Amino acid sequence: ETSLDVTVQFVVQEERLGMAHALGLAASMIDGPFVLSACDSLKPVEHVAALLEAGSGADGALSLMDVSLERVSTAAPVEMDEDCVISRIVEKPAAEDAPSNTVSLPLYCLPHRVLDLLAGQGPSARGEYELQDAIQALIDEGSRIVGVKTDQRLQVSTPEDLLDLNLRFLDESPGGRVPETIPDGTIIQGPVWIDDGVTLGSNCRIGPDVVLERGCVLGSGVQITRSMVLRNALVPGGLEIDGQVVTGE
Helix, strand or coil: CCCCCCCCCCCCCCCCCCHHHHHHHCHHHCCCCEEEECCCEECCHHHHHHHHHHHHCCCEEEEEEECCHHHHHHCCEEEECCCCEEEEECCCCCHHHCCCCEEEEEEEEECCHHHHHHHCCCCCCCCCCCHHHHHHHHHHHCCCEEEEECCCCEECCCHHHHHHHHHHHHHCCCCCECCCCCCCCCEECCCEEECCCCEECCCCEECCCEEECCCCEECCCCEEECEEECCCCEECCCCEEECCEECCC
């Protein structure tokens, strides 16, 4: 765990009316250029650094990715020139109306001005407030918005996504992490990651591809593979678990 010396402020969005609506609720807390990101969409740190650098040399920057034509109508495709300056962004167009198959991901470096534009914006035909409309208004005013491409994005919206993310983490952590003392009869087959404060029963078979978070308890005789046990969860003795995310609820 890491302790960060930061102050966290938040607002509650009572209705799901889109990212732009949520941003508008937090507008009073923002006093300059800012970074906006969806919490369920992860990108490599190198890409985030490149986006910040690009944003510092322009009025704003968008994270971009090339997708298949079939996915264009579920995203926000952009039109841009050879210098990656964006001239058009469209939210969820019909595939035949899309300006390209390069789409905006939910990671943005934006100027404070976009908040003023959001304030005068109404809901779209979908009933949501579209951030892309405000970004297009910025562009139409003459703001220089650039794009930075990535070919890596991790979505964390479902238990399956969370499991896949942690298995990737294991692949990047050679040897994993196991306790110094292992109960009698328990066999651990890596890669696995076992936090401090995990209680293991005897005669368990753990791994490969298992993450056990702090405070969880495995009863005797548990067999677990390709799974994740979240904090303070209890796994009763004798269970066989494969491909699951086990919660404390």
